[in-house]
Amino acid sequence: MNRKTLFIGSAVLLVAVFIVGAFYYQNKLGKQAEELAARNQAHLSRVYSPTFGNPQAKVHIVEFLDPACGTCAQFYPEVKRIMAANPDQIRLSVRHVPFHNGSEAVVRVLEASRLQGKYAETLHALLASQSSWVFNHTAQLDRIWGPLGGLGLDFEKLRADMNAPEIAQHITQDLADASALGVTATPEFFVNGKPMPSFGLRQLEDLVKDALSASY
Numbered sequence: 001m002n003r004k005t006l007f008i009g010s011a012v013l014l015v016a017v018f019i020v021g022a023f024y025y026q027n028k029l030g031k032q033a034e035e036l037a038a039r040n041q042a043h044l045s046r047v048y049s050p051t052f053g054n055p056q057a058k059v060h061i062v063e064f065l066d067p068a069c070g071t072c073a074q075f076y077p078e079v080k081r082i083m084a085a086n087p088d089q090i091r092l093s094v095r096h097v098p099f100h101n102g103s104e105a106v107v108r109v110l111e112a113s114r115l116q117g118k119y120a121e122t123l124h125a126l127l128a129s130q131s132s133w134v135f136n137h138t139a140q141l142d143r144i145w146g147p148l149g150g151l152g153l154d155f156e157k158l159r160a161d162m163n164a165p166e167i168a169q170h171i172t173q174d175l176a177d178a179s180a181l182g183v184t185a186t187p188e189f190f191v192n193g194k195p196m197p198s199f200g201l202r203q204l205e206d207l208v209k210d211a212l213s214a215s216y
Contacts, residue, residue: 043177102139108162
């Protein structure tokens, strides 16, 4: 065996070891996350959480979301697509975790919009216009009012309600639950209590598919 052949063989072996090791490590992380979620089921959803879809649906997606998160904005239509493809079979609960700078004020606006029955419209408008009010991963509250202008919101009431103590309590509770579940980035999804083994749209779709199959 010449040196070139030996070198190539060694390189192939190292790559194989790396792939196996990475798979093992990812699998271990996935199992740890699932065990953590199983121990902390009470932290997954709260009665005050905004909910979409059939309340009696057997498949329950819980999403930890930051309105200033770019990936959250990208995933939002995908989650709605998954729900639309399975009418009345999936419900979605949203937990607000303002990890980005300035995002807490925007979450307060979202929470206050619920008091006017405009949460879904406000969330959609904010995520769709995100590039106009998030700069360098920092939310700019003064720039959100334009995108919300056509929703029929009472802005005076909204600004008063966003400082209500119960809204602050909801944010504190959502952050505490996220911490208990090991959520450190958004979006993070749990399907019937199970976390994604790794992050990605396919992983979310697979979890939902498995949950739907188990519900029949």
